[in-house]
Amino acid sequence: MKKELTRSQYLDLYYYMRLNRGVEDMMVKLFRQNKIVGGLYSSLGQEAISVGTAYALEKKDWLAPMIRNIGALLVKGVPPRDIFMQHMAKYDSPTKGKDGTSHFGDLDNLHIVSPISMLGDLIPVMTGVSIAGRYLGQKIVAMTWIGDGGSSTGVFHEGLNFAAAQKAPFVLILENNLWAYSTPVRKQVPLVNLADRAKAYGIDSYIVDGNDVVAVYTTAKEAVVRARAGEGPILIEAKTFRRMGHAQHDPAEYVPKEMRAYWEARDPIALYEKFLTNERLLDTESKNQIEEKINTLLAREREFAENSPMPPPELAETGVYCTGDDCHKIRAKWERPIAEVTPPRSTVEAVWTVPGFGSGKGSGGASAPIHFGDTQPAKHAAGNEANSANGGKSAAKITAKAAPKKTMKATAANASRKARR
Amino acid sequence: MAKTNGTGTNGGAPNETQITFLEAIKQAMFEEMERDPAVILLGQDVGVYGGAFKTSEGLLERFGWERVLDTPISESAIIGAACGMSYLGLRPIAEMQFIDFIVCAFNQITNFVAKGHYLWNAPAPMVIRGPSGGGVHGGPFHSANPEMYFVHTPGLKVIYPSTPYDAKGLLKAAVRDNNPVLFFEHKFLYRRIKGEVPAGDYTVPIGKAVVRREGKHLTILSYAAMMHTSLEAAEALAKEGIEAEVIDLRTLLPLDEETILTSVKKTNKCLVVHEDTKTGGIAGEIAAILCEKAFDDLDGPLMRVTSLDTPVPYAPTLEEHFLPSAKKVFAAAKELARY
Numbered sequence: 001m002k003k004e005l006t007r008s009q010y011l012d013l014y015y016y017m018r019l020n021r022g023v024e025d026m027m028v029k030l031f032r033q034n035k036i037v038g039g040l041y042s043s044l045g046q047e048a049i050s051v052g053t054a055y056a057l058e059k060k061d062w063l064a065p066m067i068r069n070i071g072a073l074l075v076k077g078v079p080p081r082d083i084f085m086q087h088m089a090k091y092d093s094p095t096k097g098k099d100g101t102s103h104f105g106d107l108d109n110l111h112i113v114s115p116i117s118m119l120g121d122l123i124p125v126m127t128g129v130s131i132a133g134r135y136l137g138q139k140i141v142a143m144t145w146i147g148d149g150g151s152s153t154g155v156f157h158e159g160l161n162f163a164a165a166q167k168a169p170f171v172l173i174l175e176n177n178l179w180a181y182s183t184p185v186r187k188q189v190p191l192v193n194l195a196d197r198a199k200a201y202g203i204d205s206y207i208v209d210g211n212d213v214v215a216v217y218t219t220a221k222e223a224v225v226r227a228r229a230g231e232g233p234i235l236i237e238a239k240t241f242r243r244m245g246h247a248q249h250d251p252a253e254y255v256p257k258e259m260r261a262y263w264e265a266r267d268p269i270a271l272y273e274k275f276l277t278n279e280r281l282l283d284t285e286s287k288n289q290i291e292e293k294i295n296t297l298l299a300r301e302r303e304f305a306e307n308s309p310m311p312p313p314e315l316a317e318t319g320v321y322c323t324g325d326d327c328h329k330i331r332a333k334w335e336r337p338i339a340e341v342t343p344p345r346s347t348v349e350a351v352w353t354v355p356g357f358g359s360g361k362g363s364g365g366a367s368a369p370i371h372f373g374d375t376q377p378a379k380h381a382a383g384n385e386a387n388s389a390n391g392g393k394s395a396a397k398i399t400a401k402a403a404p405k406k407t408m409k410a411t412a413a414n415a416s417r418k419a420r421r
Numbered sequence: 422m423a424k425t426n427g428t429g430t431n432g433g434a435p436n437e438t439q440i441t442f443l444e445a446i447k448q449a450m451f452e453e454m455e456r457d458p459a460v461i462l463l464g465q466d467v468g469v470y471g472g473a474f475k476t477s478e479g480l481l482e483r484f485g486w487e488r489v490l491d492t493p494i495s496e497s498a499i500i501g502a503a504c505g506m507s508y509l510g511l512r513p514i515a516e517m518q519f520i521d522f523i524v525c526a527f528n529q530i531t532n533f534v535a536k537g538h539y540l541w542n543a544p545a546p547m548v549i550r551g552p553s554g555g556g557v558h559g560g561p562f563h564s565a566n567p568e569m570y571f572v573h574t575p576g577l578k579v580i581y582p583s584t585p586y587d588a589k590g591l592l593k594a595a596v597r598d599n600n601p602v603l604f605f606e607h608k609f610l611y612r613r614i615k616g617e618v619p620a621g622d623y624t625v626p627i628g629k630a631v632v633r634r635e636g637k638h639l640t641i642l643s644y645a646a647m648m649h650t651s652l653e654a655a656e657a658l659a660k661e662g663i664e665a666e667v668i669d670l671r672t673l674l675p676l677d678e679e680t681i682l683t684s685v686k687k688t689n690k691c692l693v694v695h696e697d698t699k700t701g702g703i704a705g706e707i708a709a710i711l712c713e714k715a716f717d718d719l720d721g722p723l724m725r726v727t728s729l730d731t732p733v734p735y736a737p738t739l740e741e742h743f744l745p746s747a748k749k750v751f752a753a754a755k756e757l758a759r760y
Contacts, residue, residue, distance in 0.1 A: 094541065095540055098539060103541070104540075113505070114541040121497075121529055121532070124495075124501025124502050125504050127501070127502050127505060128502030128505025128507075132509035135461070159497070159502075162498035319542070321576065328599055330544060330599055332509060333509070341458050341485065346483065346485035347485065
């Protein structure tokens, strides 16, 4: 760990990791007391990832957690009581008992999209969030997480490819905890580094030690800055280990003892405490203060959650549809002139100009010298191309007339490689 | 096939024009995008090419690259991204090049898009639309009527219009609705059906059926292309003295029970005609509703004329045998009228 943050940033990271663990420890107690209605999923040993990545976001940014990203929710501003009540299916929970765990969101204030249990679906959804944010001029970044297991779903690939094609301001954290339920990552994916998946989409990726919160944060921060600057989506693989079973019911006896011992010795909070102590950022007194603050908060939050009633049965019948303005006033928040996206300024010529692939207007049926990159163009075609809209320039760039350049670069690189073959 | 004017028009007044079903779709999208910059279109080949059926021709030229997005062949990404866009207040229209491919995004629609409002109070104002239906020799993967997969999904609305007037008015209503709306466009009707639409802005309410032809001897419930088949059969029945009341369901979810029950309580007999396959089709649901709410009013069994319980076959002889026809509707109606 290198020292490059302010003291209060260092202590924030520490506070949120401790809070993350404190919330989950308390939920284990609630689970054992039969106060949690469904399953309980642990992020023990993975707190540095949830906290370090979410801490890199600004308030206006959007995130969508996975089930083990309680820490990200806390950083974004969700009070612990909401997390307790979600698990306890209480009426005052964000979903009023209609769903559990981290399955809740907040469109208006915190900018959180709720996950569903089907893995990978958040990737295209958050891609859409990031494209919409760009369209509205909001300069936001969207972030979500996926596990090593979820990275084999179809939507992971569909979503990441679309994000790449659109150069969307989107950051995807691939939390490689080595296990998808009982199946080790080596049996799921024939790759050493899951970050290599990024290569398929022509996007940049990072690999980071997921148990080093400072490394996680600085890497995520760089990715967020780059994505916001228009460099396109970025994939970060955070290497870590799932210390508990898939959920509370699973003793995870399939995990080799040596593997568990190795990672238990690398507990992210213990490592960070050591770093903070060595750097004189944390002493016994301030550590005690933080612990006291968390204990007081959690006791209060737990009491509130326990006192919340179960939802009334009839609630089950309500809320399938939005009934209109009385229910939700849906208004896009424009932070750019609307004139930019309305005629006449939005008006373009619908023409693709693709050096090496000829050019053509699909809808008008204009004839165009089309050839494919791996065959030599016919002579007359090459001649025509020299007179075409792109003036016969080399295949180094593809431009679509009047298209925003940034959305086209990724395609350009791929196509031009093909053309040179 | 009988030509119909859309109900709600004033029968061809000078300020109205005859347009095709396809033109109605195009006009609806154009006018909604013109009206509201939050409306955008995404799908495969919807931009430069103008859509496989040219329903979006000219939209890119007018509204530009940020509002008309050519996407990769990734139905889940198209619908997932549209959902994400809707969370920021946009009103995306996601096109499925052929509606058959909508099932590639089944999980995204039924688990993500449809459940958001109920579970976490997140409305997803988006439209998923595309060409559906058979009769054009599209074969088993370009002729589907997958509406009932989605009618079984609380949180969605499902529209399947039969006239240019309704297509335009309902698509506009769908874009303005705060819920995810699935909008099926029967491709057999695209260029074969023309109808009047008014010059100005109008919408047709979602969830309302309409009586296309009044009658007293039996009720025929139908929608989409089979609406026209049913009207053709009704003409033939009239020549034999059987007056069928023909109702266009227009919206399948939510279903307009009131209009259905009012008609059946008058005629006491009900025939459902749909191009969807028989098992699990809307006719079964309507039969259950009538049993629950109009059992004493029925003078005969609910009858249904539907496609066969098979995939849509390719050869014209096979497809013709597979699909309902005016002849089959006529025969079933005559049998029902005897009760």
